[in-house]
Amino acid sequence: DSGVTQTPKHLITATGQRVTLRCSPRSGDLSVYWYQQSLDQGLQFLIQYYNGEERAKGNILERFSAQQFPDLHSELNLSSLELGDSALYFCASGGVNYGYTFGSGTRLTVV
């Protein structure tokens, strides 16, 4: 157990639907990072939150949004899902001083 918890582990949904992925960071970590891993795009940075505030944004689609709550857990919301959104979504927490630790991921399949 890495200390970063992601739920659910697997998600199958239809095109056009909306889903929410959840991440609880390692105890004490204030920063959360979301990544998408697909076969053709590799590991792509989506968005980062630090202590409830957005810190950096990557190649995140407008249909996707995220937030970090006061208890530091984060949610990634994906809407109007398309087949191409099927991927592994990872959450990581930490930073340079304490290391970046990844959760086990959520495998999203859009059918």
Place this chain on the structure above:
Amino acid sequence: ELKVEQNPLFLSMQEGKNYTIYCNYSTTSDRLYWYRQDPGKSLESLFVLLSNGAVKQEGRLMASLDTKARLSTLHITAAVHDLSATYFCAVVIPNAGGTSYGKLTFGQGTILTVHP
């Protein structure tokens, strides 16, 4: 925009052989990480390299960092089947808050297969 490039992208090795994976990056950084990923699994941290000339070793793997050349290497000695996995390097880019909580930018990954 930071680019991180690994080569080779595919590596098929025989057990007992040595090989090196290269990781080049396009902007100044002295924070580089190596991760291992088994199929469908999470990323496991292998090495953290935090300064020019840093060298770390764990078992049959050794990583080094040359910040002037913007190059890191992951050397595999006497490969065994258990090392079969995908290996990623990642570089930290500072954000508005500095380097401490910068995002990781990953290379494409090197798929390593070790054959008997």
